[in-house]
Amino acid sequence: MRQRGRASSEEVTRDAGAARVPVDDKRAARVPVDDKRAAQVPSGATPAARFDAVVVGAGPAGSAAALVLAKAGRSVCLLERGPFPGSKNLFGGVIYAKVLDDLVPSWRDEAPLERWVTRRATMVLTETQSLSVDFRSGAWGRPPYNGATALRPRFDAWLAEAAVAAGADLVTSTTATGLVRKPGTGAVAGVTTDRPDGTLLADAVVACDGVNAFLAKEAGCAGEPDPAHFTLGVKEVIALGADEIESRFGLPPGEGADFEILGGSGGVAGGGFLYTNLDTVSVGLVLSLQGLSRSGRRPEELLAGLKAHPAIEPLVGGGALVEYGAHLIPEAGLAMMPKLAADGFVVAGDAAGMCLAAGLWLEGVNFAIASGAAAGRAVVEALGAGDLRGSRLESAYRGQLRKGFVLADLTRFRRAPALLLSERVQNRYPELVCDLVEQMFTVGNPVPKPGLRSLTRTQATRAGVRWRDLVRDAWTAMRAFG
Amino acid sequence: MSRHAGRPPGGIAFEDRMATTEFRVAPEPHIVVDGDSCRGCTTRECVAACPAALFVPVSDGGILFNYEQCFECGTCYLVCNTAGAISWRYPEGGAGVVYRRT
Numbered sequence: 121m122r123q124r125g126r127a128s129s130e131e132v133t134r135d136a137g138a139a140r141v142p143v144d145d146k147r148a149a150r151v152p153v154d155d156k157r158a159a160q161v162p163s164g165a166t167p168a169a170r171f172d173a174v175v176v177g178a179g180p181a182g183s184a185a186a187l188v189l190a191k192a193g194r195s196v197c198l199l200e201r202g203p204f205p206g207s208k209n210l211f212g213g214v215i216y217a218k219v220l221d222d223l224v225p226s227w228r229d230e231a232p233l234e235r236w237v238t239r240r241a242t243m244v245l246t247e248t249q250s251l252s253v254d255f256r257s258g259a260w261g262r263p264p265y266n267g268a269t270a271l272r273p274r275f276d277a278w279l280a281e282a283a284v285a286a287g288a289d290l291v292t293s294t295t296a297t298g299l300v301r302k303p304g305t306g307a308v309a310g311v312t313t314d315r316p317d318g319t320l321l322a323d324a325v326v327a328c329d330g331v332n333a334f335l336a337k338e339a340g341c342a343g344e345p346d347p348a349h350f351t352l353g354v355k356e357v358i359a360l361g362a363d364e365i366e367s368r369f370g371l372p373p374g375e376g377a378d379f380e381i382l383g384g385s386g387g388v389a390g391g392g393f394l395y396t397n398l399d400t401v402s403v404g405l406v407l408s409l410q411g412l413s414r415s416g417r418r419p420e421e422l423l424a425g426l427k428a429h430p431a432i433e434p435l436v437g438g439g440a441l442v443e444y445g446a447h448l449i450p451e452a453g454l455a456m457m458p459k460l461a462a463d464g465f466v467v468a469g470d471a472a473g474m475c476l477a478a479g480l481w482l483e484g485v486n487f488a489i490a491s492g493a494a495a496g497r498a499v500v501e502a503l504g505a506g507d508l509r510g511s512r513l514e515s516a517y518r519g520q521l522r523k524g525f526v527l528a529d530l531t532r533f534r535r536a537p538a539l540l541l542s543e544r545v546q547n548r549y550p551e552l553v554c555d556l557v558e559q560m561f562t563v564g565n566p567v568p569k570p571g572l573r574s575l576t577r578t579q580a581t582r583a584g585v586r587w588r589d590l591v592r593d594a595w596t597a598m599r600a601f602g
Numbered sequence: 603m604s605r606h607a608g609r610p611p612g613g614i615a616f617e618d619r620m621a622t623t624e625f626r627v628a629p630e631p632h633i634v635v636d637g638d639s640c641r642g643c644t645t646r647e648c649v650a651a652c653p654a655a656l657f658v659p660v661s662d663g664g665i666l667f668n669y670e671q672c673f674e675c676g677t678c679y680l681v682c683n684t685a686g687a688i689s690w691r692y693p694e695g696g697a698g699v700v701y702r703r704t
Contacts, residue, residue, distance in 0.1 A: 201692055201693075201695050201696075201698075202696070202698075202700065203626070203696045203700060204703075206701070206703075207699075207700045207701055208674060208698070208699060208700075208701070209701065210673075210701055271701075271702075271703075272701065273701045273702060273703045274703050274704075277703070292695075292696070293695040293696030294695040294696075295692050295693070295694055295695040297691075313695070314694050314695050315695070331676065332676045332692075334691075334692075345680060347680040347681055350676075350680055352651070352653060352675065352677050354653050356612070409651065409677060409680055409681050410681070412650065412651050412681075413645075413647030413648075413650060413651040413681040414647075415650065416650045417650060418611065418650060418655065419651070419653045420611045420612065420616070420619060420653070421611040423611070423612065424611035424612035424613075425611075427612060441612070441614055441618075441619065441622050442622060442702075443622045443623055443701065443702055444619045444620065444622050444623055445623055445673060445699070445701055446653035446654070446673040446675050446677070447673065447675055448675050448676050448677060448680075
């Protein structure tokens with residue numbers, strides 16, 4: 121394991137005031153389960169550490185849950201398998217952090233954000249064409265702002281620090297290996313970890329362990345995953361420099377751009393994204409797992425295709441690759457949502473499918489924060505009542521979620537993910553709409569202009585789209601986004 | 603892609619691409635691939651889909667797998683159609699991919 125400071129016996133004595141764990145593995149971790157100390161104690165001599173709640177995963181869901189629990193005066197251990205919170209986490213991406221107004225009111229000044237997004241474009245690409253709806257808003261560049269670009273290793277570490285400041289015990293470099301069950305009832309009573317004597321006992325376990333959701337499966341909340349419910353995100357961070365970014369994207373200093381792209385994924389169902397960070401850009405693809413594995417194409421090759429597109433290359437070309445990464449996205453929303461609780465157990469964030477992949481709206485971090493906070497509040501409520509049965513936790517949790525946007529948005533847009541990954545939207549409509557616009561603006565003199573209706577009919581036929589399907593998809597889209 | 607014919611995707615060799623990301627290698631592999639199952643597999647979804655290209659077909663019909671530069675995403679076990687071919691868990695605490703803070 122990485123170098124860890126040796127904790128003295130005073131430091132490992134648990135008291136609320138001493139539980140300030142630096143959010144970095146290089147410094148001393150003042151926690152009761154430090155590996156150096158545990159290794160010196162004969163096995164069985166140390167009682168397992170005990171908390172009101174153990175939160176697994178210090179991503180935005182886990183840190184929000186731990187923050188709520190700690191603020192309510194509950195002892196909470198926030199477990200993170202990476203050397204620091206955020207070290208395993210990757211997204212596009214943009215964060216819509218107004219959801220933090222209650223939890224960390226000073227977030228606008230304190231959170232490590234890259235740029236406030238004031239330019240938002242939706243692009244449709246074919247091999248040689250591009251069509252954009254390019255929106256700019258001055259209001260988004262002023263408080264209360266809208267979205268901001270961010271890099272997760274910095275943002276997630278900051279949010280975890282807020283949970284620590286509220287009193288949560290952060291334990292990094294520690295992987296939860298399974299659930300502890302109460303003898304007799306089988307209720308969840310903690311987690312085992314990969315540290316010697318690393319069992320953590322708790323009245324409730326909040327699983328925020330990410331998209332692979334191993335704990336929810338072990339708890340019996342989720343079944344076998346359906347690969348159709350996931351997409352793979354691959355991303356490059358490319359260094360360009362702040363001035364160059366502002367000049368290429370036409371941005372005032374400190375403001376940022378968010379481009380969502382349909383049709384740039386080399387024929388594999390999915391989409392692209394391009395975001396401006398402070399002095400780098402993040403460019404990537406989101407790819408259907410099944411489409412990708414059937415295509416036989418490599419993700420980085422498909423991404424190179426997007427970067428070479430004539431509408432994208434001038435924006436990202438010439439910079440040095442700073443980092444390449446990949447992460448799964450829970451794409452299917454309500455269709456993949458597990459049971460949200462079991463006895464002594466709740467699940468939140470990506471692990472619960474609480475991520476909005478609705479094409480026009482692509483949001484995850486705000487859903488993670490809101491669901492984690494709701495899970496935390498449900499546990500606080502259940503601890504107060506002394507009743508941690510799954511039925512009670514599930515109804516308390518759903519009650520909390522109903523106060524906000526998570527279930528409402530996922531319910532409203534439940535038809536969107538399937539529509540967006542459908543064959544026509546992916547493969548036919550980009551060509552149809554780009555060709556239509558090209559024909560519209562191609563001056564064919566001496567041939568007179570065709571009317572838009574006949575043009576649409578001709579292009580639909582050329583793209584292999586029947587009127588019937590066009591009308592049906594328009595209707596589906598109205599329902600999906602209505 | 604056609605404009606990069608003869609060059610690696612994005613103009614950067616795959617090893618150089620992977621070298622931009624930090625991996626703290628655990629002594630034990632967190633993913634184990636059962637070579638016998640792979641020898642009978644004709645579809646090999648993992649080979650194309652793994653974003654780190656960790657699954658490499660070898661001449662005897664098997665698959666060579668190296669866990670060291672794994673993004674821990676989960677793509678391989680989700681796309682794999684051969685039951686029991688891939689045993690997957692997270693690496694030990696502190697090990698594996700570490701995305702950069704700057």
